Amino acid sequence: MKTYTNKIVLLQGAFDILNWGHVKAFERAKTLGGTLIIALNTDELLRDYKKREPVIPWQQKKEILESIRWVDKVIPAPDFSPLSLLKEYDVDVYLLTKEWEETKAEEIAYMLAKGGEVNFSPRFEGVICTSEIKRRLLAEAKNQEFLDKENEFKNKYAFDAGKPTPPVGGRKFTWD
Numbered sequence: 001m002k003t004y005t006n007k008i009v010l011l012q013g014a015f016d017i018l019n020w021g022h023v024k025a026f027e028r029a030k031t032l033g034g035t036l037i038i039a040l041n042t043d044e045l046l047r048d049y050k051k052r053e054p055v056i057p058w059q060q061k062k063e064i065l066e067s068i069r070w071v072d073k074v075i076p077a078p079d080f081s082p083l084s085l086l087k088e089y090d091v092d093v094y095l096l097t098k099e100w101e102e103t104k105a106e107e108i109a110y111m112l113a114k115g116g117e118v119n120f121s122p123r124f125e126g127v128i129c130t131s132e133i134k135r136r137l138l139a140e141a142k143n144q145e146f147l148d149k150e151n152e153f154k155n156k157y158a159f160d161a162g163k164p165t166p167p168v169g170g171r172k173f174t175w176d
Helices: 020-032 043-050 058-066 083-088 105-113 130-156
Strands: 008-013 035-041 073-077 093-097 117-121
Touching: 008 020, 008 083, 020 035, 020 093, 020 117, 035 043, 035 058, 058 073, 083 105, 093 105, 105 117
Parallel strands: 008 035, 008 093, 035 073, 093 117
Antiparallel strands: none
């Protein structure tokens, strides 16, 4: 493992469905310091925030993250404010995405006041995130629901090809 500096970098997240964007963020984070600490949101925090069960339990995600070459340490993040973690681990670089800038104002102010760095990781184009996967699964479920209803209708009104079609509303229909 190549050490870039002696700085400690902290990145917090759920990483519930690990994707290419996460891995690129870890790689980039490692270039900002010598030690990369991942503050992994706990299952309880994920349930509260995303209103669903985690896809992968915390302990398993921890082991997956620890196997990534750029990650040095994985610690639990029991809440959305990593302020106590920034202090406890004497973090030099706090990495987050731009969308969290307003929400993490206290943490950013702390880092800047102590002479630390705040670095914003870009979103990577073409990355399928959890919300996109959720949208796709919902669309797939709705499509399946439609197909099920269509099959139910066909089965309900199925007929033998050799027999006449039953009358419907006074007219006869045939299936093509």
